[in-house]
Amino acid sequence: MLIKDIKEILDAKVYCGEDFLEAEVHSACGADLMSDVLAFVKEQSVLLTGLVNPQVVRTAYMMDMRCIVFVRGKIPDAQTIALAEKKDIVVMSTEHRMYVACGKLYTSGLVGIE
Amino acid sequence: MEPLHLHYDVDGDDFISAGEASSEMKKVLRRLGFDPDIIRRCAICMYEGEINMVIHACGGVADVDINEHDIVMKLSDNGPGIEDVEKAMQEGYSTASHNVRELGFGAGMGLPNMKRYSDEMTIDTAVNVGTTVTMKIKV
Ligand SMILES: Nc1ncnc2c1ncn2[C@@H]1O[C@H](COP(=O)(O)OP(=O)(O)OP(=O)(O)O)[C@@H](O)[C@H]1O
Ligand SMILES: [Mg+2]
Numbered sequence: 001m002l003i004k005d006i007k008e009i010l011d012a013k014v015y016c017g018e019d020f021l022e023a024e025v026h027s028a029c030g031a032d033l034m035s036d037v038l039a040f041v042k043e044q045s046v047l048l049t050g051l052v053n054p055q056v057v058r059t060a061y062m063m064d065m066r067c068i069v070f071v072r073g074k075i076p077d078a079q080t081i082a083l084a085e086k087k088d089i090v091v092m093s094t095e096h097r098m099y100v101a102c103g104k105l106y107t108s109g110l111v112g113i114e
Numbered sequence: 115m116e117p118l119h120l121h122y123d124v125d126g127d128d129f130i131s132a133g134e135a136s137s138e139m140k141k142v143l144r145r146l147g148f149d150p151d152i153i154r155r156c157a158i159c160m161y162e163g164e165i166n167m168v169i170h171a172c173g174g175v176a177d178v179d180i181n182e183h184d185i186v187m188k189l190s191d192n193g194p195g196i197e198d199v200e201k202a203m204q205e206g207y208s209t210a211s212h213n214v215r216e217l218g219f220g221a222g223m224g225l226p227n228m229k230r231y232s233d234e235m236t237i238d239t240a241v242n243v244g245t246t247v248t249m250k251i252k253v
């Protein structure tokens with residue numbers, strides 16, 4: 001799946017990283033606790049979360065993730081966007097809730113890793 | 115390669131910039147051309163340690179020694195110390211405040227993550243004196 005497909009499937013608004021929408025991603029994870037994300041060091045390239053602060057971007061950066069999706073219509077603040085921009089990470093926001101957003105991506109072929 | 119030493123001050127009152135030292139270290143490791151998997155493990159260890167110093171200990175210092183055989187990260191603070199290290203090492207154990215949890219931390223996973231991703235980890239701590247966590251990752 002390409003990052004632009006995620007935007008499409010989730011009807012999401014992109015806040016930064018437009019240059020990387022053609023990048024390919026193979027798996028995703030959804031979490032609101034950052035240490036939970038950090039606990040599974042696998043090739044996950046997309047993070048779905050309901051938590052908005054710059055540490056979400058730091059966490060994604062440490063994990064080599066390419067894209068962050070904020071769920072439930074959460075709008076990222078300027079600091080969060082600025083940091084993501086610096087780290088070449090795509091940031092988008094969708095109105096869907098976590099369960100639905102993950103389900104839509106999963107059934108479209110973006111799997112999780114266990 | 116020439117052995118390299120990195121030093122960072124980690125500000126204790128600034129949750130927003132927490133993780134800056136880990137980001138900088140990651141950048142250096144990338145520039146030096148280490149394996150991406152090694153870099154990711156180092157970054158996660160350092161980041162968890164850095165966040166711990168900010169949320170549990172009012173900040174501290176981080177020192178990283180890099181050579182061709184291993185990467186050693188040492189995080190030292192003069193915070194409250196850890197009373198029961200064995201307990202602190204258990205997954206899910208956390209004394210983090212409600213505020214910290216709202217920011218996405220306090221799952222009690224940090225120290226176990228650091229242990230898992232490093233090849234060697236030691237914790238030197240004394241109540242009311244401080245804590246030093248040292249992690250080694252072999253290249
Ligand atoms: N540098 C430190 N100084 C004092 N106490 C610490 C320090 N690091 C960890 N601790 C203690 O050990 C506990 C467990 O740490 P750990 O990193 O595993 O979990 P956490 O920081 O509470 O949550 P998480 O890491 O999942 O966000 C902490 O809640 C805290 O009580
Ligand atoms: Mg922690």
